[in-house]
Amino acid sequence: MSMSITLGREDIVRLCERIEGAQTRAYAIPKLTDEYPQMTIGDGYAVQLELRKRFLAAGHKQVGWKAGLTSKAKMIQMGVSVPSIGFLTDRMARPESSAIKTSDLVHPRVECEVAFVMKKTLRGPNCTLQDVMDATDYVLPAVEIIDSRFSGFKFDLESVVADNGSSARFVGGGRARYVEDIDLRTLGVVMEKNGEIVTMGASAAVLGHPAEAIAMLVNILGELGEELPAGSFVMSGGITEAVAVKPGDSIVARFQDLGSVSMRFID
Amino acid sequence: MDKQKITAYGDELYEAWVACRPVRPLLEREPEITIEDAYQIQERFVARRVQAGEKIIGKKIGATSKPVQDFLGVYQPDFGMLLTGMVFQEGDTIDLATLIQPKAEAELAFVLKADLKGPGITAMDVIRATDYVLPCFEIVDSRIVDWKIKIQDTVADNASCGVYVLGKTKGDPRQLDITLAGMVLEKNGELFSTGVGAAVQGSPANAVAWLANTLGELGIPFKAGEIILSGSQSALVPVVDGDELVCTVGGLGSCRVKFSGRSAA
Numbered sequence: 001m002s003m004s005i006t007l008g009r010e011d012i013v014r015l016c017e018r019i020e021g022a023q024t025r026a027y028a029i030p031k032l033t034d035e036y037p038q039m040t041i042g043d044g045y046a047v048q049l050e051l052r053k054r055f056l057a058a059g060h061k062q063v064g065w066k067a068g069l070t071s072k073a074k075m076i077q078m079g080v081s082v083p084s085i086g087f088l089t090d091r092m093a094r095p096e097s098s099a100i101k102t103s104d105l106v107h108p109r110v111e112c113e114v115a116f117v118m119k120k121t122l123r124g125p126n127c128t129l130q131d132v133m134d135a136t137d138y139v140l141p142a143v144e145i146i147d148s149r150f151s152g153f154k155f156d157l158e159s160v161v162a163d164n165g166s167s168a169r170f171v172g173g174g175r176a177r178y179v180e181d182i183d184l185r186t187l188g189v190v191m192e193k194n195g196e197i198v199t200m201g202a203s204a205a206v207l208g209h210p211a212e213a214i215a216m217l218v219n220i221l222g223e224l225g226e227e228l229p230a231g232s233f234v235m236s237g238g239i240t241e242a243v244a245v246k247p248g249d250s251i252v253a254r255f256q257d258l259g260s261v262s263m264r265f266i267d
Numbered sequence: 268m269d270k271q272k273i274t275a276y277g278d279e280l281y282e283a284w285v286a287c288r289p290v291r292p293l294l295e296r297e298p299e300i301t302i303e304d305a306y307q308i309q310e311r312f313v314a315r316r317v318q319a320g321e322k323i324i325g326k327k328i329g330a331t332s333k334p335v336q337d338f339l340g341v342y343q344p345d346f347g348m349l350l351t352g353m354v355f356q357e358g359d360t361i362d363l364a365t366l367i368q369p370k371a372e373a374e375l376a377f378v379l380k381a382d383l384k385g386p387g388i389t390a391m392d393v394i395r396a397t398d399y400v401l402p403c404f405e406i407v408d409s410r411i412v413d414w415k416i417k418i419q420d421t422v423a424d425n426a427s428c429g430v431y432v433l434g435k436t437k438g439d440p441r442q443l444d445i446t447l448a449g450m451v452l453e454k455n456g457e458l459f460s461t462g463v464g465a466a467v468q469g470s471p472a473n474a475v476a477w478l479a480n481t482l483g484e485l486g487i488p489f490k491a492g493e494i495i496l497s498g499s500q501s502a503l504v505p506v507v508d509g510d511e512l513v514c515t516v517g518g519l520g521s522c523r524v525k526f527s528g529r530s531a532a
Binding site: 072183185186187188189190197200201202203204205208239254255256257 | 444446447448449450451458461462463464465466469515516517518
């Protein structure tokens with residue numbers, strides 16, 4: 001993966017403003033590579049960093065990170081061999097069992113994930129699954145509400161990275177557990193929409209083990225010259241396929257050993 | 268369907284099973300076969316195996332999950348009989364030459380400690396009557412050429428049962444969350460697919476209750492000690508010479524099986 005930056009400062013700011021506008025005013029834009037076909041993944045992360053700086057300058061607080069494109073199926077679909085990462089802020093957090101507005105989102109979808117809360121700082125390169133396990137305070141179940149700002153969810157890795165990995169909202173909840181008390185590889189997950197099972201799987205769907213996704217995230221951060229600080233909330237990527245939601249929908253994600261997370265969607 | 272035809276088709280399937288040579292779909296030749304007829308053909312097929320020395324030791328529930336229903340084009344559960352000749356142990360190598368067109372399914376097996384007789388059986392009764400559950404592989408196989416089956420064909424063919432392999436770790440369904448237990452299926456060391464108990468009729472216990480009630484209508488009880496295969500939690504996995512499969516049920520344990528040789532089709 002090339003982390004080299006080929007775009008000039010002006011272009012990065014221009015693309016960042018385009019993404020920021022689409023995110024804050026909830027409208028779809030064409031993927032960035034339509035205009036910048038030479039754009040690299042490094043450029044995508046440069047745009048994401050610019051976006052993060054703007055949000056932080058506006059008073060948002062960063063709470064952690066998310067890994068995306070972590071299932072084999074999604075990686076093959078995207079033609080990539082590494083996950084993407086995005087940052088998470090307090091403004092994206094929604095409480096468990098709450099009503100989540102969709103009018104400020106473009107085309108939201110939900111996925112079930114295992115989330116990690118870190119007690120030690122991790123740095124790449126060479127971060128391993130075991131390093132992640134040792135640095136984890138606890139895990140909890142989470143639902144991520146992703147929302148690509150690109151028309152028809154059509155994008156490539158460069159564009160989705162710039163769009164902060166489609167991050168939009170997230171809900172953590174259920175029951176916190178120590179990693180040593182459960183088998184993180186075989187956790188079963190069921191997602192119900194309006195009382196009906198819509199998708200299901202087991203946590204190994206995420207790179208064979210969700211902690212593997214966190215290790216890869218730490219290594220990507222390392223390539224970007226950053227670390228994963230203690231206290232971070234990190235989502236390891238969708239176990240289940242992303243399910244579209246609209247106002248009136250009610251979602252319950254049930255996790256083996258971790259309880260459940262629920263929410264409903266309103267206009 | 269008259270008795271003679273039922274016997275003839277049951278014999279034909281038995282002989283196809285003995286010779287490992289598939290036959291044309293029954294429904295193609297006999298469009299009027301009902302599901303009830305098909306179960307009578309199954310009864311004949313199974314009776315021939317029993318006459319030849321096997322014993323019935325349990326039941327299997329088939330076509331319970333969406334991936335399997337989509338593959339089979341069969342959108343209702345069905346059942347078949349488990350016989351002594353189908354049993355393999357964890358870690359065994361299965362000789363594919365004894366099968367026609369095998370595919371593996373990862374499942375949860377129930378071993379009963381009390382009789383269960385429908386109708387009126389609920390999932391709670393199933394848990395109560397269960398001694399323990401085991402991770403298991405069912406190797407389904409079809410005596411119908413190219414798996415060109417409709418519900419009547421698979422029912423007549425003993426619900427396409429081939430052989431099965433039970434894992435060694437016993438779980439208590441009062442302690443294990445059988446509905447949310449994850450199912451991780453690996454083929455030759457690589458992740459093949461994942462699933463969860465809920466994939467089977469909302470819970471494997473629901474599938475077992477369904478069968479208890481369905482058999483109850485026919486006056487057949489589950490007996491203490493019987494093994495019930497509750498249905499696939501995974502997509503069907505085609506297997507060839509040298510393949511090794513491992514399924515792991517979260518909170519329970521795993522079951523491993525190897526394959527060698529060549530299947531007939």
